[in-house]
Amino acid sequence: MIEPESIIDIAGGVRSGTLKATELAKAVLEDVSRRNSVYNCFTRVLGESAMSAAAAIDQQVVKGIDPGPLAGVPFAVKDLVDVAGLATTAGAKMRIAAPPATRDAVIVARLKAAGAVLIGTLNMDEYAYGFATVNPHFGTTRNPHDVDRLAGGSSGGSAAAVAAGFVPLTLGSDTNGSIRVPASLCGLWGIRPADGAISVEGTFPFVEILDTVGPFTRTAADLELVYELLSGSTVSGSTVSGSTVSGSTVSGSTVSGSMGIPRIARLDGWFAKDACPEVIDALDKVMSHLGVNAIAEMPEAETARSASYLITAAQGGALHLDTMRTQAMEYDPAVRDRLLAGAMLPTAIYQNAMAFRSFFRRQVKTLFKRFDILIAPTTPVVAPRIDQATIVIDRKPASARANLGIYTQPLSLAGIPVAAAPFHVSSGLPIGLQFATAPGREAMLFKLLRELENSGLLKCKPPDDLMARRVAL
């Protein structure tokens, strides 16, 4: 694990000349070369271009030019994000030989413009259709807190790369929970932005109306900084200075809302059902710390999960239909069968789900007239073992991999910004809490997250073996 751990501290060191971007990049590349086989996070490592970009950053510092708020920060991206010169595989074998991307995705360009150094691409569920990162072509990504457990998905490589200490920043995508679920299982900060708040241009699509992209980090302050840079917005104005981000092609959201005392509530009903005792305990502790006992019910959250499931299947199936006509047998069988079933979903069912989506979004908007921040579990359980087929849902065994997103899917359908925050239970494994807000109230959200992090209640902790190694050094 490189030191310092936080993005803000790394960039501060590089900008001041006390740290060298080239030394950081070299250390990360060596670390990935030595340990990636344990976790299987990285699918491609871009050693030459990373060292070249890092050298350019160091040169800027020598010349007195500020490289930007992410100066020298090593980062990596889920393998559905375009990187100029590389095929965007989206986790699919059939795309390994696809034509290389002609330019970086907007989010990659923004991070590079801010001085960050791209290290490589990261593993994922094929075409982002999964919560496990069990990929028959690129292998299973393992959870750095316990390598016999799932890292979560579909952005599992992105989460594991940060949790394993390879890099302090990665990018993932979140359609139904693909940032929040792995953030929960790997104990990280992450955010699914509001619909349209961060550009998805240059990323491989899955479900157009639900797709979002966002970062994973080790601290809440880092999350806020990167969110600002990716969205092109200013949340608090306190963490970013001298930003050199340019080429903004998408208008960022305006997030300078009122900074009064937030009206906070815990989501009940669907979000309390099926959660394991550790998750309930985490929620109790946070609510107690905040001195809040308000409870809110999100109307029809269970139906929202179903609608999200159907829209995903139908739109995903439609997107892949042409390819499935000729290359069905090249897909991950689990993904293929879902996509085929989705392609055959009657239009009337899809239309019902879309009509429900409109209703649900109105209901959620109404809920945010009474509250600013809603808190809920991210996953019902800590990371399941890789060989564990089921978890208990509704008092019955149910597919572990299909049900890790039961609390994230309704919030995706609402299209609202939702941060995932890490909590560590007594077993040593992490579990995540979701903090949802209305679009435009991100400043209030980040302020609360930083306060909770400063209190020590919500915190990203390195896996035990990394801690032990650090002590030994």
Place this chain on the structure above:
Amino acid sequence: MNLAKPDNPIENDPFLLDVTKLLNLEIPQECIAGILANMELMRFHARKVEAFEISDDASEANDA
């Protein structure tokens, strides 16, 4: 004409047969069990959304 084939559940289901023809999809045998399992899940979720339709009108009325 009876198109039913005992070893192909999709071709035994007139609806699915129509859909696969409409989509010009030739379903490989290996996929059939998986597709049917997923369709069952989708029916489960579709029933939940369909059940909601009744209360949708009521909710709209309440909003008004």
